[in-house]
Amino acid sequence: MSIFCLGVNHKTAPVEIRERLAISEHSVPDHLGEICRVEGIDEAVVLSTCNRVEIYGGAADPAAALDRLVAYLESHFAVASGEVEFYRHAGEAAAHHLFEVASGLDSMVLGETEIFGQVKKAYALAQETGTTARRMNKLFQQSFSVGKLVRSGTSIQQGSTSVGSAAVDLAEKIFGKLDHCRVMIIGAGEMSRTTAQSLLSRGARSIIVSNRSYDKAVELASELKGEAVRFDDWETKLDHVDIIVSSTAAPHAVVHASAIRRVMERRRGHSLFLIDIAVPRDIEEEVNEIDNVYLYNIDQLQQIANEGKSRRERQIAVCRDLIAAFLREKGIEALAPVPEGHHRAEAGGKRNDTPGRPLPQS
Amino acid sequence: MDDLYLILATLAFLGGFVLAAVSWRRESDRPHGLNIPIAITGLVFQSLFLQVRGEMHGRCPITNGAEVLVFVSWSIVILYLALGRAFRLSLLGVFSMPIVFLFQLFAILYLAIGDPGAQPPERLDPWLELHAAMSLLAYGAFGLAGIAGVMYLVQDRQLKSHKPGRLFYSLPPIRYLAIALVRLVAIGTAMLTIGIVAAFFMQVKPTALHLIVSGAVWLAYTLILIVHAWRRLPPKHLSLSAIAAFGFALATLSAL
Numbered sequence: 308m309s310i311f312c313l314g315v316n317h318k319t320a321p322v323e324i325r326e327r328l329a330i331s332e333h334s335v336p337d338h339l340g341e342i343c344r345v346e347g348i349d350e351a352v353v354l355s356t357c358n359r360v361e362i363y364g365g366a367a368d369p370a371a372a373l374d375r376l377v378a379y380l381e382s383h384f385a386v387a388s389g390e391v392e393f394y395r396h397a398g399e400a401a402a403h404h405l406f407e408v409a410s411g412l413d414s415m416v417l418g419e420t421e422i423f424g425q426v427k428k429a430y431a432l433a434q435e436t437g438t439t440a441r442r443m444n445k446l447f448q449q450s451f452s453v454g455k456l457v458r459s460g461t462s463i464q465q466g467s468t469s470v471g472s473a474a475v476d477l478a479e480k481i482f483g484k485l486d487h488c489r490v491m492i493i494g495a496g497e498m499s500r501t502t503a504q505s506l507l508s509r510g511a512r513s514i515i516v517s518n519r520s521y522d523k524a525v526e527l528a529s530e531l532k533g534e535a536v537r538f539d540d541w542e543t544k545l546d547h548v549d550i551i552v553s554s555t556a557a558p559h560a561v562v563h564a565s566a567i568r569r570v571m572e573r574r575r576g577h578s579l580f581l582i583d584i585a586v587p588r589d590i591e592e593e594v595n596e597i598d599n600v601y602l603y604n605i606d607q608l609q610q611i612a613n614e615g616k617s618r619r620e621r622q623i624a625v626c627r628d629l630i631a632a633f634l635r636e637k638g639i640e641a642l643a644p645v646p647e648g649h650h651r652a653e654a655g656g657k658r659n660d661t662p663g664r665p666l667p668q669s
Numbered sequence: 670m671d672d673l674y675l676i677l678a679t680l681a682f683l684g685g686f687v688l689a690a691v692s693w694r695r696e697s698d699r700p701h702g703l704n705i706p707i708a709i710t711g712l713v714f715q716s717l718f719l720q721v722r723g724e725m726h727g728r729c730p731i732t733n734g735a736e737v738l739v740f741v742s743w744s745i746v747i748l749y750l751a752l753g754r755a756f757r758l759s760l761l762g763v764f765s766m767p768i769v770f771l772f773q774l775f776a777i778l779y780l781a782i783g784d785p786g787a788q789p790p791e792r793l794d795p796w797l798e799l800h801a802a803m804s805l806l807a808y809g810a811f812g813l814a815g816i817a818g819v820m821y822l823v824q825d826r827q828l829k830s831h832k833p834g835r836l837f838y839s840l841p842p843i844r845y846l847a848i849a850l851v852r853l854v855a856i857g858t859a860m861l862t863i864g865i866v867a868a869f870f871m872q873v874k875p876t877a878l879h880l881i882v883s884g885a886v887w888l889a890y891t892l893i894l895i896v897h898a899w900r901r902l903p904p905k906h907l908s909l910s911a912i913a914a915f916g917f918a919l920a921t922l923s924a925l
Contacts, residue, residue: 482844578843
C-alpha cells in the first residue's frame with residue numbers, strides 16, 4: 308500500500324484547462340466517493356483551488372491507480388484523452404509534493420498562507436465524506452506540521468510581492484498596527500481602490516475619498532464605507548490623515564511640498580506616508596525630504612515587490628533544508644509499515660463505498 | 670570565582686551577538702528563538718558576579734570601572750527583558766547585545782589591570798547604595814533609549830532611501846521606536862532623580878564634581894523631555910538627542 312498524487316497546477320496547465328478540471332466544494336464529496344470506487348484506490352482527498360486541482364490517495368499499486376484515475380478525470384471533466392499533462396507522484400515524491408504545497412512553496416505567490424487553509428479544508432471535507440484512512444490521515448496531519456514549521460522557521464512569508472502589499476507593508480513599518488490610521492485617497496481610480504482595500508483589510512480606521520468628479524468620490528466612498536470630500540477641499544483634511552494614496556490623471560503635481568510642510572508643522576511629530584501611484588506623478592518629489600514624511604511612487608513600490616519576490620525565492624532552499632531535516636528525524640509517517648496489530652484495521656478500513664460514512668481509523 | 674562568572678556572562682552575550690548576526694544574515698524578521706534564553710543566562714552570570722563582588726566589598730558592587738560597566742550592562746539587560754515585550758520591541762535585544770558584550774569585554778580588561786575596588790566600609794550607608802544603584806539603573810535605561818534612537822535612525826534612513834536592506838524587515842515600526850524612546854528616557858530620568866535625591870541624604874556628601882556631572886546628565890535628559898512635551902520634538906531629533914545624551918552620560922561615568 309502506498310500513496311499517490313495526481314494533478315495540474317498553474318505551472319503545468321493554463322487556466323482554460325484548470326477551470327475545466329476545477330471541482331466545486333459542493334461536488335467534492337460526490338467525486339471523492341466515485342474516485343474511491345475506482346479499482347485499486349482505497350483513500351482519496353481532493354484539493355481544488357484556483358491554481359491547482361490535485362487528488363491524493365492511497366493504493367496498493369499507485370501506477371495502475373493513477374492510470375485509472377486519469378481515465379476517470381478524462382471521462383468526467385470534458386478533457387480529451389492526452390489533452391492534459393497531469394503530474395503524477397507516488398510514495399515519497401507524493402508526500403514531498405504535498406509538504407511543499409502546504410508550505411506555500413508550490414504557490415503562485417511564493418509562501419502565501421491561504422493554501423495552508425485550503426489544504427486543511429480539503430482534508431476535513433474528505434474526512435467528513437469518509438474517504439480517508441490511516442495513510443491520508445498521517446500524510447495530511449504531517450503536512451500541517453511541516454507547513455507550520457516552514458512558516459515559523461523561515462522568512463518565506465516575508466517581503467511584499469505586489470505593489471499593493473508593498474504599500475501596506477511599508478505603512479505597517481511606519482505606523483505599526485494600522486487600526487488608528489486614517490487614509491485619504493486622491494483620485495478614485497482602480498489602483499487607489501485596490502490599495503485602499505488592502506489598507507482597510509489590515510485594519511486602517513477610516514477612508515476619505517476626493518476626486519475631481521465628486522459623484523465618483525461619493526461612489527467609491529460608499530463602497531469603502533468612507534467619507535467623500537470635494538476636490539477643492541482635500542487639503543483641509545490633511546491634518547487628520549496618516550496615509551495619502553494619490554492616483555489622479557492630472558498632468559502636473561497635485562500635492563505640493565509647501566502644503567505638506569505646513570501640515571507637518573501642525574502634526575506634532577506624527578508621521579505621514581504618501582503613496583503616489585499616478586503617472587505622471589501627483590506628488591512633488593521634494594516631499595520625501597521633509598522630516599517624518601515618507602513618499603513612495605509606483606516604480607519604488609514595484610521595486611520593493613520585485614525584491615520581495617527575490618527574497619522569497621532565496622528562502623526556498625532554506626525551506627527545503629528544513630523539510631528534509633524534519634523528515635530525516637520523523638520519516639514519512641504515511642509510508643511507515645503498518646504495526647502488526649493494525650493490519651486488520653487497515654484491511655477492514657479500506658474505503659467505504661458509501662460517501663458520508665467515516666472509515667474506520669487505525 | 671567572580672572572574673569566571675564575568676567571563677561566562679561575556680560569552681553568553683557574545684553568543685547573543687553571533688545569533689543576532691545569523692538572524693540578520695538569514696534575513697529573518699524575527700529574533701532567534703534563543704535570544705531571550707541567552708540574555709537570561711548572561712543576566713544570571715552577571716548577577717552572580719555582582720553578588721560575589723558585593724559580598725567582597727560589603728556594599729553595592731560599583732567600586733571600580735569594571736563593576737560600573739557590568740552594573741550598567743546588567744541594567745540594560747534587565748530593562749530589556751522587563752520592557753522589551755511591553756514596548757513591542759523584541760529586537761531591541763538584538764541591538765543591545767553588541768553594546769552589552771562590549772561593556773563586559775571592557776570590564777574583563779579593566780579587571781585584568783588589577784584594580785581590586787573599594788574595601789568594605791565600616792558602616793553601610795543605605796542612601797549611598799540607593800543613590801548608586803538607581804543612578805546606574807538610570808544609565809541602563811538611557812543606554813536602551815540610545816539604542817532605540819539608533820534603530821529609529823537606521824529605519825528612517827531605509828524608509829527615506831526607498832531601498833529597504835536586510836535590517837528593514839528585522840526592525841520594528843518607527844512609531845513604536847519613537848514611543849519606546851520617550852518612555853525609556855522618562856523612566857531613566859525618574860530613576861536618576863531618585864538617585865540624585867538620595868545623594869543629599871548620604872553620610873559622606875558627594876564631591877562638587879560628582880554633583881555637577883550628575884546634575885548635567887539629569888538636566889540633559891530633563892531638557893529632552895521638556896522640549897518634547899512642549900514642542901513635540903520630531904522623532905529624528907529625539908533620537909539624535911538620546912544618542913548624544915547617552916554618549917555624554919557614558920563620558921561622565923569616570924567622573925562619578
